[in-house]
Amino acid sequence: xxxxxxxxxxxxxxxxxxxxxxxxxxxxxxxxxxxxxxxxxxxxxxxxxxxxxxxxxxxxxxxxxxxxxxxxxxxxxxxxxxxxxxxxxxxxxxxxxxxxxxxxxxxxxxxxxxxxxxxxxxxxxxxxxxxxxxxxxxxxxxxxxxxxxxxxxxxxxxxxxxxxxxxxxxxxxxxxxxxxxxxxxxxxxxxxxxxxxxxxxxxxxxxxxxxxxxxxxxxxxxxxxxxxxxxxxxxxxxxxxxxxxxxxxxxxxxxxxxxxxxxxxxxxxxxxxxxxxxxxxxxxxxxxxxxxxxxxxxxxxxxxxxxxxxxxxxxxxxxxxxxxxxxxxxxxxxxx
Amino acid sequence: xxxxxxxxxxxxxxxxxxxxxxxxxxxxxxxxxxxxxxxxxxxxxxxxxxxxxxxxxxxxxxxxxxxxxxxxxxxxxxxxxx
Numbered sequence: 001x002x003x004x005x006x007x008x009x010x011x012x013x014x015x016x017x018x019x020x021x022x023x024x025x026x027x028x029x030x031x032x033x034x035x036x037x038x039x040x041x042x043x044x045x046x047x048x049x050x051x052x053x054x055x056x057x058x059x060x061x062x063x064x065x066x067x068x069x070x071x072x073x074x075x076x077x078x079x080x081x082x083x084x085x086x087x088x089x090x091x092x093x094x095x096x097x098x099x100x101x102x103x104x105x106x107x108x109x110x111x112x113x114x115x116x117x118x119x120x121x122x123x124x125x126x127x128x129x130x131x132x133x134x135x136x137x138x139x140x141x142x143x144x145x146x147x148x149x150x151x152x153x154x155x156x157x158x159x160x161x162x163x164x165x166x167x168x169x170x171x172x173x174x175x176x177x178x179x180x181x182x183x184x185x186x187x188x189x190x191x192x193x194x195x196x197x198x199x200x201x202x203x204x205x206x207x208x209x210x211x212x213x214x215x216x217x218x219x220x221x222x223x224x225x226x227x228x229x230x231x232x233x234x235x236x237x238x239x240x241x242x243x244x245x246x247x248x249x250x251x252x253x254x255x256x257x258x259x260x261x262x263x264x265x266x267x268x269x270x271x272x273x274x275x276x277x278x279x280x281x282x283x284x285x286x287x288x289x290x291x292x293x294x295x296x297x298x299x300x301x302x303x304x305x306x307x308x309x310x311x312x313x314x315x316x317x318x319x320x321x322x323x324x325x326x327x328x329x330x331x332x333x334x335x336x
Numbered sequence: 337x338x339x340x341x342x343x344x345x346x347x348x349x350x351x352x353x354x355x356x357x358x359x360x361x362x363x364x365x366x367x368x369x370x371x372x373x374x375x376x377x378x379x380x381x382x383x384x385x386x387x388x389x390x391x392x393x394x395x396x397x398x399x400x401x402x403x404x405x406x407x408x409x410x411x412x413x414x415x416x417x418x
Contacts, residue, residue: 193361214361230361231346258360309358310348 001035011037012279016289033330039322124245130188154185190257201248209304228312
């Protein structure tokens with residue numbers, strides 16, 4: 001629910017749901033009392049803290065049951081990769097708690113993860129940068145040495161650093177292993193322009209809507225702080241091919257680099273969720289978050305018009321105001 | 337035969353010479369003469385017709401106009417617009 005530096009999608013999704021249905025009861029699940037969207041005027045009516053997914057599924061489910069008992073809700077929309085991966089295999093256990101979700105299967109998520117991307121890309125005829133999976137730093141340095149520097153060092157879900165030598169691989173890899181555990185992904189950097197495509201798959205191979213952008217401003221963490229809508233038939237075709245091949249169900253973001261060497265698109269990542277900029281198309285009439293809710297509940301959704309090429313967004317940080325009595329109930333740590 | 341590319345059709349121009357290429361997300365600033373040429377090409381004009389228009393509307397000799405137009409068309413080709 002954080003919308004400041006390095007923002008997450010949750011706050012935008014809540015805002016867009018409330019933009020469509022002002023009276024919707026939205027319960028925010030947060031990890032930290034200082035996640036900014038908790039205090040936004042268009043944020044959730046009530047928030048509860050959650051344990052991190054690294055605490056394990058039983059503890060996470062136990063806390064969800066407590067939250068639901070305190071503040072009833074029907075549907076859960078996990079918006080972070082680690083949550084989605086953990087909950088994808090737990091839909092029946094969630095249903096037993098009275099909580100409905102609509103997520104990609106655990107098998108599909110595994111096929112689309114960073115470590116398996118080359119195999120997936122080959123099966124649907126999409127190019128990817130050379131990618132290798134390492135279980136530890138020694139393997140990571142071996143892969144990096146074979147590929148030649150620089151390389152990207154990535155975690156399975158989060159973090160990516162450009163490493164220009166073995167020492168940098170060790171430093172970046174060590175930090176990722178400490179924070180997230182194995183594996184490490186070693187990836188050849190593609191030199192070019194970054195493009196992202198966000199959308200909703202219907203689960204049968206079709207697209208319910210999508211929006212393609214080129215990053216204009218990139219933060220030091222590699223996040224797009226400004227992007228412009230583009231319309232390239234090649235990018236559209238690749239996106240449709242990936243979604244058709246995977247029969248992707250629900251929200252997604254595909255990350256591409258248009259490689260300056262041959263002008264070809266390289267697929268860098270498939271994210272099983274909306275990106276932090278999901279609120280941008282909603283400003284011009286394509287409310288993807290509301291459409292995703294409709295799709296989850298009914299299997300159908302509103303028409304999502306293609307945002308007009310040339311429309312752009314810039315990330316604009318503002319301050320939100322809270323009071324310490326609001327925060328007090330969220331400071332309790334749930335560690336099981 | 338008109339072999340005008342879709343890329344050329346798709347370019348978004350304004351009267352101040354700003355061009356946005358929706359295919360790449362790149363934007364450009366054209367001179368008034370460049371804008372005149374690009375608009376003529378978007379209308380489907382041939383190179384000879386664009387040259388004739390330049391000679392009619394600009395104070396320029398034929399050799400200079402032809403050389404500048406060739407250089408401009410080469411750049412458009414490099415951008416994949418032609």
